[in-house]
Amino acid sequence: MNRQRWKEYLDDENLRGVLEDVAAQLEWAWNLDMEHPKSYPVNTSYAFAEVAEWIRDAQRKDAKEERKRAKIPRLRSPRRFSDLFDDRALRSLYEEQYSGSYLDALKCAASAHKSAHRVFNNILKLVDAAYVIGHFGDGAQPKPRVQFLHRNLLEIADLVHLDELTHKGFGEFLDDVCPCGKPHRVEAIRKLRKRFMRRHNGNVR
Numbered sequence: 001m002n003r004q005r006w007k008e009y010l011d012d013e014n015l016r017g018v019l020e021d022v023a024a025q026l027e028w029a030w031n032l033d034m035e036h037p038k039s040y041p042v043n044t045s046y047a048f049a050e051v052a053e054w055i056r057d058a059q060r061k062d063a064k065e066e067r068k069r070a071k072i073p074r075l076r077s078p079r080r081f082s083d084l085f086d087d088r089a090l091r092s093l094y095e096e097q098y099s100g101s102y103l104d105a106l107k108c109a110a111s112a113h114k115s116a117h118r119v120f121n122n123i124l125k126l127v128d129a130a131y132v133i134g135h136f137g138d139g140a141q142p143k144p145r146v147q148f149l150h151r152n153l154l155e156i157a158d159l160v161h162l163d164e165l166t167h168k169g170f171g172e173f174l175d176d177v178c179p180c181g182k183p184h185r186v187e188a189i190r191k192l193r194k195r196f197m198r199r200h201n202g203n204v205r
Helices: 005-009 013-033 042-059 087-097 102-109 116-136 148-159 167-177 186-202
Strands: none
Touching: 005 013, 005 167, 013 042, 013 148, 013 167, 042 148, 087 102, 087 116, 087 148, 102 116, 148 167, 148 186, 167 186
16 A cells, blocks of 8 residues: 555645654554543544644744734623533534534524424533533543544644545545554545535534
């Protein structure tokens, strides 16, 4: 198998170096999380966040560019129910539990479609988890029910434009970096990427 295809696609040596280190980082984190397979994979989630930050650092034109410090939001008393949880956490939770996008779910819940009430209840069930996460951190998240590893690797690939590879080429990328230990078949990759693009295009980034 030609494992160099995705590497040759990247013309940035810094990005290649980052992605070559990803496999070991993810394997360590995933093995640690699998010691408690019924819990949320916190270590792998943090590893993905760290990799994304490495990529953004490598993509900066000026290596000496200083990061802008984010202002700490000032705490204020809640004025409405939605102030009790972060909608971004709710979106992330929904998309780790269901195959569709959160934005599509909101549209469906607001519609007159026969599935609107069911979808609304699906969202409502996750509000409690979003509230708990806001108070106790990511470790309180429920275990993902959808392709956690592959979905996050698609996000990483999107950052460096590996999403433009063929399904076979992208499969080689997954073979190199994904710690799931399972074969990445072309047909499964095609379906995974199709769902990702539908969700990616539907959500506001």
